[in-house]
Amino acid sequence: xxxxxLQSAATSHRGDRVFTRTVAxxxxxxxxxxxxxxxxxxxxxxPAFQTQGWAFLTTTGWDINTxxxxxxxxxxxxxxxxxxxxGLVIAIPASLLLAIFMVFLSPPRLAKVxxxxxxxxAAIPSVILGLWAFYILNPTAExxxxxxxxxxxxxxxFENTSGNFLGTPFIAGFVLAIMMIPIITAxxxxxxxxxxxxxxxxxxxxxxxxxxxxxxxxxPYGRGGIVGGVMLGLGRALGETIxxxxxxxxxxxxxxxxxxxxxxxxxxxxxxxxxxxxxxPLELQLLLAAGFFLFVMTLIVNVIANLIVSRTGRLQx
Amino acid sequence: xxxxxxxxxxxxxxxxxxSMRPWRKKPTKFTMAVTLAVVIPALIVAALxxxxxxxxxxxxxxxxxxxxxxxxxxxxxxxxxxxxxxxxVIIVNAIGASLFTVIVxxxxxxxxxxxxxRALSPHFLFQNSVYISPSTPLDYGGIGHSLVGTLLIVFxxxxxxxxxxxxxxxxxxxxxxRAVPYVRFFVQAMSGVPSVVAGLFILTIVVATGxxxxxxxxxxxxxxxxxxxxxxxxAEEVLKLVPDDLRTGALALGSTRARTVLRVVIPAARTxxxxxxxxxxxxxxGETAPLLLAAGNNDQTVVNPFGSPISSVPTYIFNNVAxxxxxxxxxxxxxxxxxxxxxxxxxxxxxxIGRGRVGR
Numbered sequence: 001x002x003x004x005x006l007q008s009a010a011t012s013h014r015g016d017r018v019f020t021r022t023v024a025x026x027x028x029x030x031x032x033x034x035x036x037x038x039x040x041x042x043x044x045x046x047p048a049f050q051t052q053g054w055a056f057l058t059t060t061g062w063d064i065n066t067x068x069x070x071x072x073x074x075x076x077x078x079x080x081x082x083x084x085x086x087g088l089v090i091a092i093p094a095s096l097l098l099a100i101f102m103v104f105l106s107p108p109r110l111a112k113v114x115x116x117x118x119x120x121x122a123a124i125p126s127v128i129l130g131l132w133a134f135y136i137l138n139p140t141a142e143x144x145x146x147x148x149x150x151x152x153x154x155x156x157x158f159e160n161t162s163g164n165f166l167g168t169p170f171i172a173g174f175v176l177a178i179m180m181i182p183i184i185t186a187x188x189x190x191x192x193x194x195x196x197x198x199x200x201x202x203x204x205x206x207x208x209x210x211x212x213x214x215x216x217x218x219x220p221y222g223r224g225g226i227v228g229g230v231m232l233g234l235g236r237a238l239g240e241t242i243x244x245x246x247x248x249x250x251x252x253x254x255x256x257x258x259x260x261x262x263x264x265x266x267x268x269x270x271x272x273x274x275x276x277x278x279x280x281p282l283e284l285q286l287l288l289a290a291g292f293f294l295f296v297m298t299l300i301v302n303v304i305a306n307l308i309v310s311r312t313g314r315l316q317x
Numbered sequence: 318x319x320x321x322x323x324x325x326x327x328x329x330x331x332x333x334x335x336s337m338r339p340w341r342k343k344p345t346k347f348t349m350a351v352t353l354a355v356v357i358p359a360l361i362v363a364a365l366x367x368x369x370x371x372x373x374x375x376x377x378x379x380x381x382x383x384x385x386x387x388x389x390x391x392x393x394x395x396x397x398x399x400x401x402x403x404x405x406v407i408i409v410n411a412i413g414a415s416l417f418t419v420i421v422x423x424x425x426x427x428x429x430x431x432x433x434x435r436a437l438s439p440h441f442l443f444q445n446s447v448y449i450s451p452s453t454p455l456d457y458g459g460i461g462h463s464l465v466g467t468l469l470i471v472f473x474x475x476x477x478x479x480x481x482x483x484x485x486x487x488x489x490x491x492x493x494x495r496a497v498p499y500v501r502f503f504v505q506a507m508s509g510v511p512s513v514v515a516g517l518f519i520l521t522i523v524v525a526t527g528x529x530x531x532x533x534x535x536x537x538x539x540x541x542x543x544x545x546x547x548x549x550x551x552a553e554e555v556l557k558l559v560p561d562d563l564r565t566g567a568l569a570l571g572s573t574r575a576r577t578v579l580r581v582v583i584p585a586a587r588t589x590x591x592x593x594x595x596x597x598x599x600x601x602x603g604e605t606a607p608l609l610l611a612a613g614n615n616d617q618t619v620v621n622p623f624g625s626p627i628s629s630v631p632t633y634i635f636n637n638v639a640x641x642x643x644x645x646x647x648x649x650x651x652x653x654x655x656x657x658x659x660x661x662x663x664x665x666x667x668x669x670i671g672r673g674r675v676g677r
Binding site (some may be wrong): 003013015016019020022023024026027028030031033034036037040041042044093094095097098100101102105106114117120121123124126127128129130131132134135136143144147151177181185203204209210211212213214228232235236239240241242246268271272275276284287288291294295298299301302303305308310 | 328372374375378397400401403404407408410411412413414415417418419421422424425426428429432480481484485487488489491492494496499500502503504505506507508509510511512513514515517518520521522525542546548549561564565568573574577578600602603604605606609610634635638639646649650653656657659661664
């Protein structure tokens with residue numbers, strides 16, 4: 001409060017008012033950009049909606065040559081979610097266990113090394129991850145999927161009738177998992193390491209084993225942060241473009257459940273894959289409309305994630 | 318960072334517990350159980366690997382992991398009773414997850430070094446691709462034009478996003494207006510904008526309206542959107558570390574608020590702000606999708622930021638990845654190696670500078 005008083009006492013110069021206003025103006029750039037994206041992409045989405053109606057969101061297909069073009073991105077929206085879910089199924093247990101290992105099990109020095117490695121992993125550009133996935137992961141993952149199909153093929157999701165195991169949602173989801181692991185791990189490690197040592201010591205004194213301590217102390221304590229971290233990872237996964245583009249064979253069908261069958265899609269990859277051979281302003285508009293829905297989807301996920309993370313942050317203080 | 322707050326505490330405590338109970342027998346039984354639990358499953362699986370032709374993934378997931386779980390479970394049960402079994406399951410899985418992550422990372426970095434090294438040479442860094450077709454051998458051509466493009470685009474993005482980012486941070490920490498929670502909220506929301514959407518946005522407002530071509534400037538604008546939240550949030554953290562004494566001191570000496578911020582607070586946080594900028598650059602330098610849309614592609618070296626499409630390292634990789642020529646693919650790996658080295662240098666710089674004075 002003292003600083004406040006001093007500041008208000010000092011604010012009598014005209015230069016200060018200019019300064020404050022300039023800074024405040026700059027501070028709202030982020031709002032301006034967000035609004036700009038929503039308005040400009042939204043405006044482009046209007047004509048797409050006029051020609052397509054709700055079919056743009058509820059059907060699947062990309063045929064520009066008919067008049068009016070029959071275009072729907074439902075399969076892509078579904079694909080985005082499917083890939084993200086596959087990624088989460090792999091990334092959540094891996095990240096949680098990794099964070100538990102770093103905070104509660106490993107020697108401090110090893111934990112430091114692991115922290116740096118995770119930071120490094122988060123810094124790998126997605127184009128490099130895509131390159132790696134295309135040449136290194138693909139053959140390995142193909143082998144895994146053949147085995148999955150051979151022994152678990154009777155479960156519908158592991159069905160594969162074409163015999164083609166490349167360009168599958170499974171591989172793309174695996175790449176997304178690799179991108180999400182550093183994000184989720186970083187947040188989880190942070191909240192777990194903030195569990196008050198007193199609580200942990202108390203639980204140990206009461207005879208808790210590691211498992212009971214995690215189950216009743218550490219995980220409930222960090223639950224909000226963990227959920228928020230997962231949502232942040234989800235936001236990243238929904239918007240990821242290039243790495244998925246390299247490993248996924250994009251098809252305009254809704255592949256409901258066959259995760260190791262070649263072919264799938266996501267809104268972000270749709271944009272990049274069609275942009276190179278865009279046929280005219282109409283198709284560009286349709287892509288922009290797809291981008292608008294991608295923006296809305298990721299914005300919702302991110303806002304929820306940030307609300308959760310910031311609320312736990314406040315509780316813990 | 319803050320793992321250290323917990324770990325030393327317990328490890329110190331454990332040591333104290335040990336020394337405080339000298340009458341307790343040394344747990345040779347425990348050591349033996351753990352050793353056996355580690356060695357036996359490994360031996361069984363190694364034997365199976367050598368004698369049978371079970372595929373490796375099945376060997377690891379269906380045989381080794383359950384075996385290891387059972388062995389550790391028995392060891393835990395023998396030494397600590399039933400309570401230990403759940404612990405052993407967690408420990409085995411946690412070590413497994415850590416190994417998995419490290420293996421993935423080593424595979425990515427290792428393959429970059431092994432496959433990218435072949436393409437690296439002085440001319441790879443300096444020449445452009447004007448007379449280069451995908452089948453040209455590696456003796457000619459390089460990513461010089463892409464490096465120039467990336468530097469130019471990143472420079473433009475920094476010119477735009479750094480002042481705005483710092484101003485945003487100043488608003489949050491120095492002006493402390495009523496809108497601070499909202500500004501924070503919008504900055505966080507902005508950090509979630511997918512890179513491809515940033516590219517589309519610039520495409521609609523700059524390129525499609527005909528103001529500029531696909532160019533370094535348009536690419537820089539798209540990068541600026543992605544960079545701004547990182548710069549703003551890191552700068553905010555850094556400015557918060559500047560002690561209030563400096564502010565009150567400057568104000569008490571009769572300095573205006575603007576002068577306090579510009580002459581005292583920001584210089585005091587100088588190194589931290591440099592870190593913020595470097596982290597922002599490192600965040601965007603590998604983004605591909607926005608440049609595909611907003612900056613385009615070019616085989617020539619372009620230095621004019623407005624006129625023509627421009628190449629960059631990520632788009633260079635993108636264009637060479639799936640070509641059916643080994644040398645083109647080698648170029649992609651080489652460019653990827655250069656890119657990851659750039660990112661690593663930026664992060665190391667940020668760490669080293671961030672360790673400076675204001676960090677504490």
